[in-house]
Amino acid sequence: MGWKEAAEPVLTRMPSVTRPEGHVPFRRKLGWTAGILVLYFFLTNVPLFGLQTGGAGSDFFGQFRSILAGAQGSILQLGIGPIVTASIVLQLLGGADLLGLDTNDPRDQVLYQGLQKLLVIVMICLTGLPMVFAGNFLPPSEALGQSLGVGLGGVRGIIFAQIFVGGVLILFMDEIVSKWGVGSGVGLFIIAGVSQQLVAGLFSWQSLGGQSGLFPTWIGIITGAVDVGSPLTPGGLSDLFLGQGQILALITTVLIFGIVVYAESVRVEIPLSHANVKGARGRFPVKLIYASVLPMILVRALQANLQFLGQILNNWWAGMPAWIGQYTQGQVTGGLFWYLAPIQSRQDWMWFLGFTSQDPAAIAVRVAIDLIFMVIGGAIFAIFWVETTGMGPEATARQIQNSGMQIPGFRRNPQVIEKVMERYIPQVTVIGGALVGVLAVLANMLGTIGGVSGTGLLLTVSITYKLYEEIAEEQLMEMHPMMREMFNN
Numbered sequence: 001m002g003w004k005e006a007a008e009p010v011l012t013r014m015p016s017v018t019r020p021e022g023h024v025p026f027r028r029k030l031g032w033t034a035g036i037l038v039l040y041f042f043l044t045n046v047p048l049f050g051l052q053t054g055g056a057g058s059d060f061f062g063q064f065r066s067i068l069a070g071a072q073g074s075i076l077q078l079g080i081g082p083i084v085t086a087s088i089v090l091q092l093l094g095g096a097d098l099l100g101l102d103t104n105d106p107r108d109q110v111l112y113q114g115l116q117k118l119l120v121i122v123m124i125c126l127t128g129l130p131m132v133f134a135g136n137f138l139p140p141s142e143a144l145g146q147s148l149g150v151g152l153g154g155v156r157g158i159i160f161a162q163i164f165v166g167g168v169l170i171l172f173m174d175e176i177v178s179k180w181g182v183g184s185g186v187g188l189f190i191i192a193g194v195s196q197q198l199v200a201g202l203f204s205w206q207s208l209g210g211q212s213g214l215f216p217t218w219i220g221i222i223t224g225a226v227d228v229g230s231p232l233t234p235g236g237l238s239d240l241f242l243g244q245g246q247i248l249a250l251i252t253t254v255l256i257f258g259i260v261v262y263a264e265s266v267r268v269e270i271p272l273s274h275a276n277v278k279g280a281r282g283r284f285p286v287k288l289i290y291a292s293v294l295p296m297i298l299v300r301a302l303q304a305n306l307q308f309l310g311q312i313l314n315n316w317w318a319g320m321p322a323w324i325g326q327y328t329q330g331q332v333t334g335g336l337f338w339y340l341a342p343i344q345s346r347q348d349w350m351w352f353l354g355f356t357s358q359d360p361a362a363i364a365v366r367v368a369i370d371l372i373f374m375v376i377g378g379a380i381f382a383i384f385w386v387e388t389t390g391m392g393p394e395a396t397a398r399q400i401q402n403s404g405m406q407i408p409g410f411r412r413n414p415q416v417i418e419k420v421m422e423r424y425i426p427q428v429t430v431i432g433g434a435l436v437g438v439l440a441v442l443a444n445m446l447g448t449i450g451g452v453s454g455t456g457l458l459l460t461v462s463i464t465y466k467l468y469e470e471i472a473e474e475q476l477m478e479m480h481p482m483m484r485e486m487f488n489n
Contacts, residue, residue: 004100004111011114017175024180026474033181033188036173040189043169044071048162050155052141064304066197066456067297069189073138075166077131079193080186082123082167083174084301089119091298091384117171124167130308132160134315182470187294187463194452194460198253201450214246214449221245238353242346242447252446253457259439260461263288263432268424272405282405284396286424289432291391293462295381296436299374300455303342310337342370346447367445374437382433386425393421 051073061068061081070079090112093099099115101108131137133156140155148154174185181188204213212220220226221244228244229236241247266288273281313320314327326334332341339362347355349363356363386392390399397417406412407420436458443454452460 004108007115008111011111011118014114014117015172016113016117017172017179019179029180029182029474033177033183036177036181036185037188037192040076040170040173040192043076043166044074046075047073048075048077048138048159050141050144050158050162052139053143061304064300064307064453066194066453067190067300067459068304069186069193070166070170071193075162076170077138077163078124078127078167078170080170080174080189080297081127081301081304082120083171083186084297085123085127085305086116086119088298088302090116091381091388094384094388120171121168124164127308128160128163128167130312132156132163134312182474183463183467186297187459187467190297190456190459191463191467194456197450197452197456198460199450201249201448201452214250217244217246242350242353246449249447249449252443252454253449253452256439256443256448256454256457257461260289260293260458261465263435264462264465268428270420270424271408272400273408274404274406284400286421286428287432288428289436289462290425290428291382291385291433292466293436293459295385295433296374296378296440296455296459298381298385299377299437300342300440302377303340303373306340307332307337310340339366339369340373341366342373343367343441343444344453345444345451349445367441371438371441374441375434376437378433378437378440379430380433382429382436383426386429391425393418393425396421396425 061070061072061079065072065079068079068081068084070076070081090099094101099112101112138156138159140152140159142152145151145155150157170185170189174189177183177185177188200213202213203215205216217226221228226244228239231237231240239245264287267285269283269285271281272284310325310332311327311330314325314330322335324335325332325337332338343349343366346353349356349367351358351360351363390396394414397414400406400417401412401414407417410416410420440455440458443457445454448454448457
């Protein structure tokens with residue numbers, strides 16, 4: 001008996017959101033999407049019951065929070081972290097062909113989805129337990145433990161139960177958006193979290209870190225309420241560009257927006273014609289960022305998990321050697337885990353301006369490791385993403401064949417179409433994945449408005465652009481139902 005037969009009774013009984021029967025009207029899709037978004041914002045503002053006075057301690061996710069969504073000290077403490085980590089495991093197992101699942105087979109599809117849910121639940125436990133029972137990430141209330149007579153261990157159990165429920169809720173919220181709404185829940189939650197930071201970074205009078213937003217700061221500079229010194233002096237110029245003026249952060253943010261939108265519009269268009277409808281023509285676009293930037297979540301999540309491991313070792317291993325990792329107030333400051341930590345801001349590498357006291361040679365090595373990790377990881381996960389989401393040459397050729405389209409000048413045969421697609425898709429996938437990796441590292445190094453990570457901003461712009469395209473496509477299908485029938489939408 002294979003693993004599929006043994007696991008089938010469990011995997012096929014995993015709770016699931018029912019798929020809609022037939023076409024879901026566009027307005028209803030928008031309604032479901034908006035409803036889930038409102039619920040997400042509501043849950044991120046529901047604090048965990050049982051935390052000590054003063055709320056949560058240091059954020060376990062740290063600067064990865066904008067990518068992994070959720071909110072520190074809330075019922076959505078874990079965000080999309082368990083979903084992303086489970087996806088990494090499935091992508092690696094699928095890429096190594098260890099699962100033996102054919103996603104074109106309906107039975108294997110059910111097993112794959114059940115396995116994914118089971119892995120997410122496992123990751124909720126593996127991430128939530130150290131977060132609650134190790135370190136000072138979610139300190140329990142001693143007073144509550146005494147009043148309930150359960151002690152600190154019992155309060156920690158209550159906190160973990162809430163985190164577990166929040167992790168399961170966000171799993172099904174993502175599934176509702178994917179099946180009944182527009183786009184994906186994971187993308188929607190990333191947009192929501194990053195947008196909050198961007199708005200605060202632009203308009204807040206008292207933004208993150210005690211610094212006001214860009215516009216209030218410049219109103220203060222113009223009116224004389226904020227002193228940045230003379231721009232003719234090095235100190236004043238540095239304050240304008242790197243300090244309170246945030247000019248470099250603004251330039252970086254605008255550049256990321258422009259580059260991502262431009263890269264999304266760069267494509268190779270393969271002409272198509274309908275085999276049975278004379279004059280019906282179309283084009284299949286192979287975009288420069290063909291795999292989208294979503295695989296970048298997987299790369300950053302892998303880095304985040306490595307840093308989580310370092311924090312757990314620091315908390316549990318009193319005699320951990322310095323070469324493995326050195327930590328000051330929960331932050332890595334040296335050792336192997338410091339070299340593996342991604343560059344998150346200007347303070348991590350601008351030694352020549354006094355932002356860090358680290359050795360320039362060590363900083364150069366860390367930047368090189370981050371760049372290599374993101375470029376190679378981005379390319380590898382982009383390939384896995386394309387193959388597991390039905391975007392590879394074989395799956396694309398089959399979709400074109402089933403829609404009744406063909407490539408003019410070639411026989412109407414899936415193998416022929418697949419060979420044409422193989423000229424473009426694999427190469428563009430690797431190039432696009434590597435390009436996104438480079439952009440993410442540069443954006444982090446230069447800094448952005450609101451302290452948003454470069455990867456988070458990159459993801460937000462790309463996901464928003466794709467959401468716009470999907471909404472436009474949905475509206476087109478609503479106006480022309482025949483097109484929906486042609487493409488089986």
